[in-house]
Amino acid sequence: MAPTPTTRMATRKARLTSLFLLCLTLSSVSAAPVSTPGEKRAQNVLFYEDRKAYSYCEADHPTVDTYPDPPVEGATLSNVQLFIRHGDRTSHSFYPVDHEVTYECSPQINSNYFITPTNSDTYNNASLITTHVVTIPQDSPFAKSIWRGSCIPGQLTPKGAEQQERMGRDLRRIYVDKLGFLPEVFDQDKFFVRSTDIWRTRQSATSLMTGLYPTNSSNSPSPTLRLTTLPIELDYLFFNEQDQCPRIRQLKSHIARSNPTLRHLYTHIPAPILAASQIIDYPNTLSIDEVLDFVSPRVCHDHPQPCIKEAKGGGGNEEKCVDGKAVMEAMAELRSTESAAMLRDDKRSFELLKVGVLYNNRIVVTKSNWCDLSWCPVQTFLEHLDKFLPGEDYLEKCKEQPKR
Structure with missing residues (x-):
């Protein structure tokens, strides 16, 4: 949290x-x-x-x-x-390696829906209690592109x-x-x-x-x-930076360019995060935010991190795995440095x-x-x-x- x-x-x-x-x-x-x-x-x-x-x-x-x-x-x-x-x-997104883990969310918290009474209503204060249940049928031809269980992307567990x-x-x-x-x-x-x-x-x-x-x-x-x-x-x-206030996006970019520390952070990805980005959606490379979104729920739920096998020179394969602990520590370091850089220069x-x-x-x-x-x-x-x-x-x- x-x-x-x-x-x-x-x-x-x-x-x-x-x-x-x-x-x-x-x-x-x-x-x-x-x-x-x-x-x-x-x-x-x-x-x-x-x-x-x-x-x-x-x-x-x-x-x-x-x-x-x-x-x-x-x-x-x-x-x-x-x-x-x-x-x-x-996580917000699915990857092929997600099918090896399970997230259970159903049944979710009950919701009460109330009907606003009018003078002509036969029944006053009518209400309906619902329970939201998500199902992921494993016999679906698309089931292997998603994790197992009963959770949708970005859902509260x-x-x-x-x-x-x-x-x-x-x-x-x-x-x-x-x-x-x-x-x-x-x-x-x-x-x-x-x-x-x-x-x-x-x-x-x-x-x-x-x-x-x-x-x-x-x-x-x-x-x-x-x-x-x-x-x-x-x-x-x-932020509503796309439509309501495009200037926010401009200011974020300006801050990143004007502060040497932030400029370094945004252009030099820590090794554990870079390595993870090349494994999760191999052969594609993910952004820092996408890596954190994938790794964090697995760390929090004690799920295994994914591995891939790459061919080695001279024959044989080499297994490479995402180091969840190293990724989380790298993210903590990024956030600490980013906050310090943004706050230290502000003379209040x-x-x-x-x-x-x-x-x-x-x-x-x-x-x-x-x-x-x-x-x-x-x-x-x-x-x-x-x-x-x-x-x-x-x-x-x-x-x-x-x-x-």
Whole structure:
């Protein structure tokens, strides 16, 4: 599972560009933090120097034992924003070597479909409960081009749903049981839950909320969760660089060319990734993203990595296999270097409301002198974000050409 940042801050509607699910609590209830002697605390680390922060299979998240108290006595919690990515998923693409592994996803989480009643309806509040089942018949002539089991590409796995539900349970122990910040019984008015309109992210959101507010028994009515999405074409959680804002693509290219470190990263592929790219879809060569998309689910599910046999000079064959561990370590190194290169050059100069940021249950520490993210003034935090947000004239900004 990808990084899970938690931000404690004052209520504010922010314009955020990300692929992550956004879950905001809008409650104005405040509760004094409770300190327990001897508790483990979230570590202060430079997030781009800690490779554990890049645990793809399952990122760390806050627990009641590690959740840090504010460094100032008497502070009260005003607002919580939780930003997560979806849980464990299958690969986005198939390759011939995939037929040797199995991914099981069915039956999936039940979905409730409600019929909106009108004055002329004979039946009011009619509903239908469905269970989504994916089947991959092995007698199909195309079955060997896909893995075995019951998962489609990019689908949330049962492991991914359980990851999110477990995080929800841990968040309940923090914000309901320990701090009393959230009500014991689900109240829709206390939440704003936002997701990208992708199956795995919607399921991740509902799985997390199931852990945060589980039903007490089979006889208890399930709460109705209001999950907000936008059409992909309008959603600001996506880059939309192809149609809505071509300038994003131009800026990404400009950044890659202007920074020597990034330029080196984009033109020199690490040896383990290059070797894997030549094995997975032999004799074709895959991109870095395609290699990671293939290797990561296999690593997370303990599936074997593929091998090929190549003819050796003088006769005989040589077997070459994908080294999943080496690929994941190379990706962690790439991400660490990329983040450091992009953040180090940014000179950030920058009360009563303060912000604390946890990234994979670690307090974010910045090298440049702009703010301490374990305890940052909210106005400083928001002013810094505004430097990177396009503002109300974002349509005009999208048309601008980057300066040469």
